[in-house]
Amino acid sequence: MGGLEGGIRVPGILRWPGVLPASTIIDKATSLMDIYSTVAKLGGGMPPQDRIIDGKDLMPLLQGMVPNSDHEFMFHYCAEYLHAVRWQHNISDTVWKVHYISPKFTPEGAGACYGSKVCGCSDEKVIYHVPPLLYNLSNDPSEKNPLPTDSDLYNEVLQTIQKAVAHHNATLHAREYKLAPYLEKLENPKDRQILSRYRLSAHSLLIESGRHRQNYKPRENRLCQQCPQEAVEDEAHFLLRCPKYSAVRDTHFKRLSDLLSDFTSKEE
Numbered sequence: 001m002g003g004l005e006g007g008i009r010v011p012g013i014l015r016w017p018g019v020l021p022a023s024t025i026i027d028k029a030t031s032l033m034d035i036y037s038t039v040a041k042l043g044g045g046m047p048p049q050d051r052i053i054d055g056k057d058l059m060p061l062l063q064g065m066v067p068n069s070d071h072e073f074m075f076h077y078c079a080e081y082l083h084a085v086r087w088q089h090n091i092s093d094t095v096w097k098v099h100y101i102s103p104k105f106t107p108e109g110a111g112a113c114y115g116s117k118v119c120g121c122s123d124e125k126v127i128y129h130v131p132p133l134l135y136n137l138s139n140d141p142s143e144k145n146p147l148p149t150d151s152d153l154y155n156e157v158l159q160t161i162q163k164a165v166a167h168h169n170a171t172l173h174a175r176e177y178k179l180a181p182y183l184e185k186l187e188n189p190k191d192r193q194i195l196s197r198y199r200l201s202a203h204s205l206l207i208e209s210g211r212h213r214q215n216y217k218p219r220e221n222r223l224c225q226q227c228p229q230e231a232v233e234d235e236a237h238f239l240l241r242c243p244k245y246s247a248v249r250d251t252h253f254k255r256l257s258d259l260l261s262d263f264t265s266k267e268e
């Protein structure tokens with residue numbers, strides 16, 4: 001469904017007698033990402049501080065202590081592609097949405113991707129809107145009538161949203177993939193595939209997901225929690241040494257170990 005309202009927007013219902021006021025309707029957009037920050041705070045914890053967390057603490061909004069969601073702008077992605085941005089104006093309360101990219105529905109004229117089952121995010125599976133489509137969701141909730149692109153209002157609203165996008169982009173940092181040079185050593189694409197799959201699915205680095213129990217320690221001192229080796233939890237340990245993954249390594253990975261013998265993910 002891409003960034004269209006029916007695909008991304010659902011009501012949320014919360015009940016907490018004595019803490020949240022009953023029978024209250026809050027018409028402000030929040031995000032599922034907020035659950036993480038909210039629950040962490042309620043539990044007396046804190047989300048990891050070494051990265052930007054997009055979720056916000058919902059409690060002030062839910063308890064009526066603030067009038068607006070912390071998400072004045074919401075960024076709707078399909079994979080790594082920004083498809084749409086919603087702007088709920090804090091003062092006028094008007095909701096605007098701009099679409100940069102939307103999926104090509106199949107069959108033609110349908111409201112979803114029945115042909116391919118899942119909508120694509122890029123390339124020939126989408127429509128790139130140049131100039132972008134802008135809707136006033138407050139009076140056009142079904143996104144039927146885009147504003148004329150030559151109107152002052154279109155330009156004014158789009159400019160504000162573009163500024164928010166630039167600000168948002170400045171918070172995104174490419175994560176260095178230390179395995180990349182080693183992937184290039186593997187001439188057989190199948191080997192590269194095995195290694196990538198293993199990296200992405202067979203294990204997950206707790207250190208990367210922010211769930212490591214030793215988050216209070218510097219990264220280089222956090223130890224693997226999945227084996228008793230007292231080894232630093234890094235790519236090299238997981239890929240080549242952690243006994244927890246020896247079976248998967250022996251099945252899929254044996255001949256790659258030689259190629260990767262000088263692999264190290266430690267900071268130089």
Ligand SMILES: [Zn+2]
Nearest residue numbers: 224226227242
């Ligand atoms: Zn280990």
